[in-house]
Amino acid sequence: MKVIAFISGKGGTGKTSIVASFARLAAPVVAADCDVDAANLALLLGGTVDQQERFFAGELAQIDPDRCTGCGVCFERCRFDAIRPVDPIFEIDPLACEGCRVCLQACEFDAVTLVNNEAGKVMVQTAPTGAVIQAALEPAQSNSGKLVTRVRVLAREKAGSMELELVLLDGPPGIGCPVHATLADVDLVVVVTEPTPSGEHDLARGLELLHQFRRPALVIINKADLSATMVKRIHRLCESLDAEVIGELPFVSTVPAALAQRQTMVDDETLRPLLEALWARIQSHPALVPDSEPAVVKAATP
Numbered sequence: 001m002k003v004i005a006f007i008s009g010k011g012g013t014g015k016t017s018i019v020a021s022f023a024r025l026a027a028p029v030v031a032a033d034c035d036v037d038a039a040n041l042a043l044l045l046g047g048t049v050d051q052q053e054r055f056f057a058g059e060l061a062q063i064d065p066d067r068c069t070g071c072g073v074c075f076e077r078c079r080f081d082a083i084r085p086v087d088p089i090f091e092i093d094p095l096a097c098e099g100c101r102v103c104l105q106a107c108e109f110d111a112v113t114l115v116n117n118e119a120g121k122v123m124v125q126t127a128p129t130g131a132v133i134q135a136a137l138e139p140a141q142s143n144s145g146k147l148v149t150r151v152r153v154l155a156r157e158k159a160g161s162m163e164l165e166l167v168l169l170d171g172p173p174g175i176g177c178p179v180h181a182t183l184a185d186v187d188l189v190v191v192v193t194e195p196t197p198s199g200e201h202d203l204a205r206g207l208e209l210l211h212q213f214r215r216p217a218l219v220i221i222n223k224a225d226l227s228a229t230m231v232k233r234i235h236r237l238c239e240s241l242d243a244e245v246i247g248e249l250p251f252v253s254t255v256p257a258a259l260a261q262r263q264t265m266v267d268d269e270t271l272r273p274l275l276e277a278l279w280a281r282i283q284s285h286p287a288l289v290p291d292s293e294p295a296v297v298k299a300a301t302p
Contacts, residue, residue, distance in 0.1 A: 001159055002288050005034075005186040007171040007179060008193060009202020014222040014249075015192040017259060018275070019170040020044040021266035025279045028130035030164055032155035034182040035172035036120065036135040036147045044264055047127030055135065057119040057146050059099040061092050067111035074103035074112060095140045120147050122154060131158050145181030148172070152182065174202075175209045188287040189215045191243070194223050195230035200237060207241040216287050217243040220278060224248035246281040249274055 008015040016033075023031040023045060033041035061082075063074070068089040075083045075090055082096035083103060092103070094117075104112045119141040125132040133155045135147050155167050171182040183189065189210055193203040203219070210217045219238050224231050231248065238245050252268055265271045282288070 001156065001165050001167065002188070003156070003167045003169060003186045004282065004288070005169040005171050005182050005189045007182065007189060007191055007206055008173050009175065009191070009204075009206040010198055011173040013192045013194045013199065014265075015173075016041050016170050017044070017255070017265050018192055018220065018222065018249075019168055020264045021271075021275050022279050022282075023129045023168055024264055024266050025276060026166060026168070027128070028162070028164060029166050029168060030131045030133065030155050030159040030162065031127075031129065031168045031170065032133040032151050033135070033170045034148045034151055034178065035170065036137045036151065036178070037172065039134040039136060041170045042123075042125050042127070042132045042134050044259065044262055045125075045127040045129050045132050046262060047125045047132060049123045049125045051124035053122050054118055055120045055122055055147050055150060056116040057141070057144065058117045059114040060094050060097045060117045061099065061101075061103050062113050062115055063089070063091055063103075064111045064113065065089055065091075067109050069109055069111070071109075073106045073108070077102050077106045117141075122147070122150055124154065124158060130164065131162060133158060145177040148178045148181035149184070152184070175205050179209070180213075183210070183213050183215060186215065188218065188282070188285055190218045190220060190282060192220050192222055193234060195221060195227040195234060197230070200230060200234055203234065204237055204241070207238070207243050210243075211241070216285070217241075218282060218285065219243050219245045221245060221248045223251040225250045247274065247278045249278075 006015055006019045023029055033039040070089045080096050080098050082093050083090050120135055120137040122135045133151050135151050159167050169182055172178040191206050193199045207217055221231055221234055235245055252270055266275050
């Protein structure tokens with residue numbers, strides 16, 4: 001089984017739209033949305049949710065009103081202002097509690113207990129392209145990467161049960177912990193960027209991260225006709241960081257309206273042959289071809 005991760009240093013580069021198009025071209029395939037803060041890949045690929053599981057991370061404190069005497073010791077000790085008076089006792093604000101256990105240790109009346117914190121949910125969706133795995137983080141929950149890891153693991157399990165040999169991961173933007181969780185145990189990474197100063201800057205950060213992970217990187221420049229100067233700069237940057245630019249996609253003004261109708265970029269007659277060529281380049285990469293020599297990833301220049 002091969003796993004391809006798609007990342008971008010910043011949001012808005014068109015990464016999810018491109019992943020959805022590749023899922024259409026590769027169908028049947030398992031596609032997983034690792035951007036658990038704002039998952040939207042399933043909106044483009046469609047289908048129905050047929051499996052859902054609750055995700056727990058960390059613990060939260062609770063006060064038993066029958067045991068609480070209203071002494072206020074826990075209120076005085078809490079450094080997160082998570083305990084509030086509700087005459088004549090106290091209660092805990094679950095959105096402010098950090099699960100630090102100070103109140104548990106401070107209470108002499110065993111009124112405080114810890115419960116598992118429900119941080120989100122993971123959904124498996126049957127789509128025309130195969131299967132889509134996505135997750136939703138609950139409000140005020142921190143994204144430590146654990147939920148991303150669960151999405152990635154479930155995607156592999158689903159591909160195995162469907163006897164499919166390919167998984168596409170639509171990674172979150174940035175270079176933080178959720179991206180690290182996405183990149184674990186992948187065979188190839190495709191970075192989607194745009195020809196803007198912020199696109200160039202964040203592409204550099206993303207490629208440096210991939211050097212640390214020793215992952216081979218391919219680069220797609222989306223909306224390439226916006227700035228020829230920036231495209232040249234991105235090519236020079238990729239050459240200096242040992243990343244291959246496999247192609248460029250033009251800006252097509254009708255794409256946003258098409259996406260609103262749940263159509264992918266591959267439905268556009270201008271973009272389809274370009275996307276097909278890009279997908280062929282990705283599929284031919286040594287990291288995905290059986291019995292080929294593994295790609296050599298050079299260390300980043302300090």
